[in-house]
Amino acid sequence: MYFYIETFGCQMNEHDSEKMASLLMESGMKLSPQLDCADVVVVNTCCVRQKAEQKFYSLMGRLRSIKKRRKIIVGVTGCIAQMEKNHLYERLPFIDFALGPSSIHNILHAIRNVMDYKPLFDFSDNGGAPSIFLNPNKGAHRIKAYVSIMKGCNNFCSYCIVPYVRGREVSRESKDILQEIEAIARRGIKEVTLLGQNVNSYNKGRDDLPFPELLKTINSIEGVDRIRFVTSHPRDISDSLIDCFGALEKLCEHIHLPFQSGSDKILSLMNRGYTSHGYREKVDLLRQACPHIAITADCIVGFPGEDEDDFEKTMRLIEDVQFDGLFSFAYSPRPYTKALNYDGAVPREIALGRLATLQKLQRNITHAKNRAMEGYTVDVLVEGTSKHSPYDLTGRTRTNKIVNFTGPEDLIGKNVAVTIIKGYANSLRGEKVREKEVMHA
Ligand code: SF4
Known part of the structure; x- marks a missing residue:
């Protein structure tokens, strides 16, 4: 069957x-x-x-x-x-x-x-929660694996349906997570991505390893080369987590840190629990701890009550932070959420116009950042052959950027030093080098 x-x-x-x-x-x-x-x-x-x-x-x-x-x-x-x-x-x-x-x-x-x-x-609710304990990484050899560390969310951002459909936060016991990752490493899988709606809240209020300690323990597991995690909430990201980026050699230099809006008025309506200034401070601390860290984010335009001034503040934040990539969306009302009853709906065509303006700005920033990598040699974990050419391999830098280069298939699953020769809007073109001379650009 x-x-x-x-x-x-x-x-x-x-x-x-x-x-x-x-x-x-x-x-x-x-x-x-x-x-x-x-x-x-x-x-x-x-x-x-x-x-x-x-x-x-x-x-x-x-x-x-x-x-x-x-x-x-x-x-x-x-x-x-x-x-x-x-x-x-x-x-x-x-x-x-x-x-x-x-x-x-x-x-x-x-x-x-x-x-x-x-x-x-x-449709049993979170009480049962056995689905997070399933270990899906038992199959054939692969290069990277996801590992759930928690599920659900307690934050109730006013636009978000997640707490209503995925329930409240439930953390998985650290010993089970570590066992799963040890098994993954034994099978030769090099990269592990820890998953949770808000990983910074992992084990909050419980007598078990907090998230930075969990990262430190995973960092010591032999065989794992790269550790990633998604998603972080800017309000909850702690100094000790930020320090991990400077201290743990396996933790990849990339964080996805959704900001959603650059306007404090809109952030408050969204119930995000931080200000635009607070967000910028976290970014500064991350860059102090890890100067080459890549930062990506989510943002929403056209949230109820957003005027031109609010939108300009979002544009300014994007210009100031210089994100490596951005997932941007026009607001869409969701059932159960608080924002569903907010006044001040932004007409769809205005929201879409703002989205197009914002995406153009971000495309230019991403492209400029990719071009700035030309000439640097980076560590690429090769994930497979390219969809566009059978002679090309494709992989990712530690900063999560896609690199395509020509090479034999036996490099799949390996870390390879590649010199970037061209930065495109969404990817990088590289050439494999013999001497491993890695610089995290
Ligand atoms: S946006 Fe993220 S943090 Fe906010 S309620 Fe949804 S899942 Fe939770």
């Missing part, structure tokens, strides 16, 4: 899909390379932005027509399943099962139930 998982949204969701795939493969099912050839299609959903939700419904339309032509099992998992738990079956009567984010460990059970004509719709 073949299965296919379509994933929407963030790395957390990608990782949840890996967990489900791992369980299905252990049971003897095979991964189908294409949706059209699969007997079971699982759609792992994201409801953080309206666009992802629209894409989900459009895929469901396609699955409905496939289901009319041939027998397939269709399941919906993740945040939309949780958000729509009372109406999902009404809206999509052809689906066979649905699991909320805390119930994905029941995937096999759900598929077996369909075969016994007992559809499973499981």
Whole structure:
């Protein structure tokens, strides 16, 4: 029996899909390379932005027509399943099962139930939380692995649906995380990314390792070359975490630190708990601890109440900080959230116009930063062959920038010194060097 998982949204969701795939493969099912050839299609959903939700419904339309032509099992998992738990079956009567984010460990059970004509719709909340304890990294040799360290969020940013669909924060015990990473390292996987909605709150109020201590312990695990983590909240990032960037040689020189807006008025409406000045201070401290650190972020334009002056403040923050990359979005109202009832909606065309202006600024900054790397030699972990040319390999710098260069396939999975010869808007072109002469640009 073949299965296919379509994933929407963030790395957390990608990782949840890996967990489900791992369980299905252990049971003897095979991964189908294409949706059209699969007997079971699982759609792992994201409801953080309206666009992802629209894409989900459009895929469901396609699955409905496939289901009319041939027998397939269709399941919906993740945040939309949780958000729509009372109406999902009404809206999509052809689906066979649905699991909320805390119930994905029941995937096999759900598929077996369909075969016994007992559809499973499981939306248990965070209390159970066994899904974070699944270890999806048991499969074939890979180069990098995600490891969940916590799930859920207690922050209640006024635009965000995550606390309502993923529940409150639950941290995983450090001994289980360390065991999983030791097993990953034994299989030759070089890079580990720790995942959580707000990793800075890991083990908050619990008698277990706080996040910086967890990083230090992972840094001492033999075989792991690179450690990354997402996502950090600017309010919660501590001095001891910042110090880790200067002290731990395996911790990659990159942080994703969403700022969301450069205006204090909007940050307060968003319930973010920091000011634009406070954000800049954290950036300064990070750059003092680690001068070559790459900083990426998320931001939202067109939040209710945002006027031209607020938007200008966001533009100024982007210019001042000089981000390496930015995920920027026009605000979209989400169910359950506080901002849904805010006055001062920004007309869509104005929000989209601001977004285009902001993205143009950031494109220029990213391109200039990439060009500034020309001539430097960097350490690249080779992840595979390039999608664009069979002769090219592709990998990432420690600062998380994509580098393409020509080389033999036996370099896949290795750290290679590469000299950057061209900085493009979204990637770098390099040449492999013989002498390892690494400079973290
Ligand atoms: S920190 Fe805010 S934006 Fe991030 S998941 Fe929690 S509520 Fe959502």
